Amino acid sequence: MLQTTSPILKPIREKVEAGERLTAEDGLLLESPEVPLPELGELANLVRERKNGNAAYYNINTHLNPTNICVYRCTFCAFRSDLRQAKGYWMNDEQVLARGREAMNNGCTEMHIVGGLHHQAKYDWYRQVVSVLHDEYPTLHLKAWTPVEIDWFCRLTKKDIRWVMEDMIDAGLGSLPGGGAEIFHPEVRNHICEHKADSRRWFETHRTAHELGLKSNCTMLYGHIEQPYHRIDHLVRLRELQDETGGFQTFIPLAFHPENTKLGAERNIKKPSSLMDLRVMAISRLMLDNIPHIKAYWIMLGVGTAQVALAYGADDLDGTVRHELIYHDAGAKTPEIMSVADIQQLIREAGREPIERDTLYHRVERDGEAWQTGQQIVANV
Secondary structure (H helix, E strand, C coil): CCCCCCHHHHHHHHHHHHCCCCCHHHHHHHCCCCCCHHHHHHHHHHHHHHHHCCEEEEECEEEECCECECCCCCCCCCCCECCCCCCCCECCHHHHHHHHHHHHHCCCCEEEECCCCCCCCCHHHHHHHHHHHHHHCCCCEEEECCHHHHHHHHHHHCCCHHHHHHHHHHHCCCEECCCCCCCCCHHHHHHHCCCCCCHHHHHHHHHHHHHCCCCEEEEEEECCCCCHHHHHHHHHHHHHHHHHHCCEEEEEEEECCCCCCHHHHHHCCCCCCHHHHHHHHHHHHHHCCCCCEEECCHHHHCHHHHHHHCCCCCCEEEECCECCCHHHHCCCCCCCCCCHHHHHHHHHHCCCEEEEECCCCEEEEEECCEEEEEEECCCCC
8 A cells, every 4th residue: 555645646546556547637636736746756656666567678779860951840849950051961871871880889779760851852861761771780670750750751752641651661660759749739739830740640640550560659748838738638648549559668758948949938938847857757657557668768857857757657768869969959968878887877776677678678688799689578558
């Protein structure tokens, strides 16, 4: 039995202990500042350990953002560039392959590929980013393209989502990242990213990916203009698709970094506090009862908060994350890369067992520079 004592939490505590699903109304109650954060964390930790025991996962990965030139002008984004801006870039095959070679030389099992939507780039260029990497480095798992990018590819090719997904799978696509979700509710989405793929398109893309046998992640961008009911609505919608397909592996709550963004300047928004980060983490674990893993993305949260989050519902820290640009352009002060030894130390200091995983949550077993995947990690969902 848990030791929480707040009367406001009593009915929710009883549901959590019994393994019952929380309602949207329960979620809104958990958003209340009257709910003590330590007790909320205790409840989330119960669910976290019920699903994943004492394990804390990480992987050895790298990011590839093939271009930052983008047709969209999302107000929360500091990464994008216009074609004629000095910071704009567009990678060629040689540069892409060099990044793949660096990844392999550093023991990476995964490459995370997202970027801008360059108005001069043809669909074949985006496909080739995947195909040249897969052909040259077939053991490197390619987690690529958000639904926003898939939607753009559909526009370029005049094909539907299924066609694009099947073509990318043929090129070497291994799974989908969770980006582009932002906040699903139109009250928020229409303001911060009104022209890009809407929530219906986001869900259609992930549903199609799951039908084709791909696993994917899901995210939520919080701490800007959204309200608590927008966040709970977002989580409930993710839970409903997971009930339908079972294809989501991990949920990643993403803290908004306002620095260098139009949205941050217009609204004078400050970065979410660590207390808000932990509350969102805990509520996410409690609401998303059918998604196996919750990630504390140290790049966005900061190393210290990510470490504490391992007691607030999170069971994954992401990985070494070489070459991350999107959040560092928005003012993230976290390191640009973290060593395996540092990640393992953070996990052990938090009282957890560090376990290296691949993208699809298989244990990675290493012998010097050689590695192989072992048994699949199964969470209790």
